[in-house]
Amino acid sequence: MREEKNLNICLKILRRHLSTCLKLMSAAQEEEHVGTKRALRDAAAALFAENGFENVSLREITGRAGANVASVKYHFGSKESLVDAVVTELVSPVNQARLKNLDCLEREGDPSVRKLLHGFFDPLLTQLTASALSEQLFFKLMGRLVSERSYELPEILMAQFHEVAGRYVPAFQQAIRGSDSRHIFWSIHFSFGVMSNVLMHGDLLNKISKGLVEREEMERTMERAIDFCEAGFLNGSQG
Numbered sequence: 001m002r003e004e005k006n007l008n009i010c011l012k013i014l015r016r017h018l019s020t021c022l023k024l025m026s027a028a029q030e031e032e033h034v035g036t037k038r039a040l041r042d043a044a045a046a047l048f049a050e051n052g053f054e055n056v057s058l059r060e061i062t063g064r065a066g067a068n069v070a071s072v073k074y075h076f077g078s079k080e081s082l083v084d085a086v087v088t089e090l091v092s093p094v095n096q097a098r099l100k101n102l103d104c105l106e107r108e109g110d111p112s113v114r115k116l117l118h119g120f121f122d123p124l125l126t127q128l129t130a131s132a133l134s135e136q137l138f139f140k141l142m143g144r145l146v147s148e149r150s151y152e153l154p155e156i157l158m159a160q161f162h163e164v165a166g167r168y169v170p171a172f173q174q175a176i177r178g179s180d181s182r183h184i185f186w187s188i189h190f191s192f193g194v195m196s197n198v199l200m201h202g203d204l205l206n207k208i209s210k211g212l213v214e215r216e217e218m219e220r221t222m223e224r225a226i227d228f229c230e231a232g233f234l235n236g237s238q239g
Contacts, residue, residue: 143200
């Protein structure tokens with residue numbers, strides 16, 4: 001009886017140790033999976049910024065991430081889904097910040113066109129601090145989102161953009177008495193183009209001007225762009 005009792009105690013201890021080991025192994029595997037998924041996103045984001053969405057292969061992404069091609073299918077399903085994941089992670093916080101900015105502006109009173117433009121575009125700069133990309137690659141990728149992405153945005157982002165437009169268009173109309181929604185939509189559309197060019201080709205003007213136009217902080221360049229966009233909103237043709 002004593003030997004049987006000791007055996008049962010040993011079995012209980014063994015089961016406890018085995019359970020602990022299995023939990024540790026599971027946690028380690030989960031951490032590895034999360035790390036691989038993060039590495040794939042970061043590698044894809046950097047390559048998309050450098051070369052564009054259509055010019056990057058899965059092998060290039062997995063090579064930079066230190067993973068295998070099968071890991072993309074495991075974590076994302078396809079390259080297109082990986083692109084959507086990268087874009088959603090980058091853009092969703094920007095859209096959320098735009099709505100929060102507008103809430104703050106409307107609580108303060110009737111916002112001007114300039115304040116609305118800052119509320120709309122400033123999140124591009126604040127999101128930089130949350131990105132793993134360098135400043136140059138981050139701005140290039142944000143620019144490419146506007147100018148190069150040939151396939152449709154994920155549904156979640158389209159819904160966000162509809163919500164943002166549904167809030168900002170009436171706010172701009174309120175700021176510009178007598179303006180119609182078509183003028184506001186065109187103005188926002190052109191403003192996206194301006195910001196895309198600023199973000200993607202920040203160094204080009206310095207080269208074209210042979211150094212006459214010096215490089216400056218992005219905040220200052222954004223102010224120049226907003227000057228330009230504000231004039232378009234206020235002075236552009238209606239209808």
